[in-house]
Amino acid sequence: MTYLLRVSLPDRPGSLGSLAVALGSVGADIVSLDVVDRFDGVAVDDIVVNVPHATMPDALITAAERLDGVAVDSLRPFGGVLDAHRELELIDAVSDAGAGAPQMLADELPAVLRVGWAIVVEVAGNGCRLVARGESAPLWEGDDVPALEGLEHATGLDESTVPEEWTSMDTALAAAPLAFGHVVVVGRPGGPSFRPSEIARLGYLTGILRTLHAA
Numbered sequence: 001m002t003y004l005l006r007v008s009l010p011d012r013p014g015s016l017g018s019l020a021v022a023l024g025s026v027g028a029d030i031v032s033l034d035v036v037d038r039f040d041g042v043a044v045d046d047i048v049v050n051v052p053h054a055t056m057p058d059a060l061i062t063a064a065e066r067l068d069g070v071a072v073d074s075l076r077p078f079g080g081v082l083d084a085h086r087e088l089e090l091i092d093a094v095s096d097a098g099a100g101a102p103q104m105l106a107d108e109l110p111a112v113l114r115v116g117w118a119i120v121v122e123v124a125g126n127g128c129r130l131v132a133r134g135e136s137a138p139l140w141e142g143d144d145v146p147a148l149e150g151l152e153h154a155t156g157l158d159e160s161t162v163p164e165e166w167t168s169m170d171t172a173l174a175a176a177p178l179a180f181g182h183v184v185v186v187g188r189p190g191g192p193s194f195r196p197s198e199i200a201r202l203g204y205l206t207g208i209l210r211t212l213h214a215a
Contacts, residue, residue, distance in 0.1 A: 002050050004078035004114060005060055006036070006192060010069040011043040018067055019047075026059040027052045037195040044195060046114060048078050073192045079111075086112045087205055095212045102132035105184060105209075110134055113202065116171070116189045123148050123181050131182060138165040138187075148175060148183050154203030156194050157185070174199055176206040179213035 005023075009015045020030055032048035049060065061072045090105075090112050097104045102120040109118040117137035121128050129142035140163055147161035154176035159167040162185075166173060169189040177183050184206060188194070194202075 001053055001055075001057075002031075002048060002078045003057060003060065003075055005047045005049060005064070005075050006044065006073040007047060007064055008042055008044050008071045008073060009067070011038055011041050015043070015067075015069075016045070019064060019070060022063045022067055023047075023049060023060060026063045027055050028060055028063075037197045044073070074190065076190070078114075087201075091205065091208055091212070094209060102182065105178075106132040106134040106137065109184065109186060110136070112205075113186060113198070115186045118184060118186045120178065121145070121148060121183050121185060123151070123183055138168060140165045148185075151175060151177050151183055153177070154199050154206060156199060174202055176202050177210070178206055179210050 007019065009019060016033075023030065028049040028051045030047055030049050034046045035043060036046050037044040051057075051060065057075055061075060064070050064072050090108050093108070094101045094105050106118045106120050110116060118134045119130060119137045119140070120132040121142075122131050123145070127143060128145045128148060130140060133140075143163055145162055147157050154174065157166075157173035157175055159173070162173060166185070166187060170191060171187040171189045172191045172193045173185060173187050174194045175183050175185045184202075186202065
């Protein structure tokens, strides 16, 4: 089984090595690591691990949190991609997809950003309508969404300003503007909340797509 483990740990030499040893003690093999954020002497890392089928996921949490200063923010099954160039590949594919670009973005963005789902919404004067829905996205066709009106940059979304369907399962939300009045919304059921660096990453990706559409 493969899992995505988000951990907070002291940002100092040796911390990651100690964590690797702790995870290895329960049979986990680290296959990928992304630094999500750094602040106030703390690092937030996304770690993809392979574990034997007989290993319970809770064992990963227990092993990690035995270390001083280590906290597991989330643990969930992982079925994404590990390619370090995944954003560039998605941008290239979407830019060549023509009318199918919104659906391709909704389908492929979750694996790239390691979120649960994505939708593309058109924001117009008479409300918002669904343009494309990824496979795991909530059932929603359209309505007024105050949080998306006049959106100029990538941002996290407050649950009080979005449809109730989007916030089921304690879903963390973020959105960013695309071209032609479209907005992409991404959701991470069960959290964790989006870090500032993740919001920035979403903004960089959608900013490139907007530039390509304008060219």
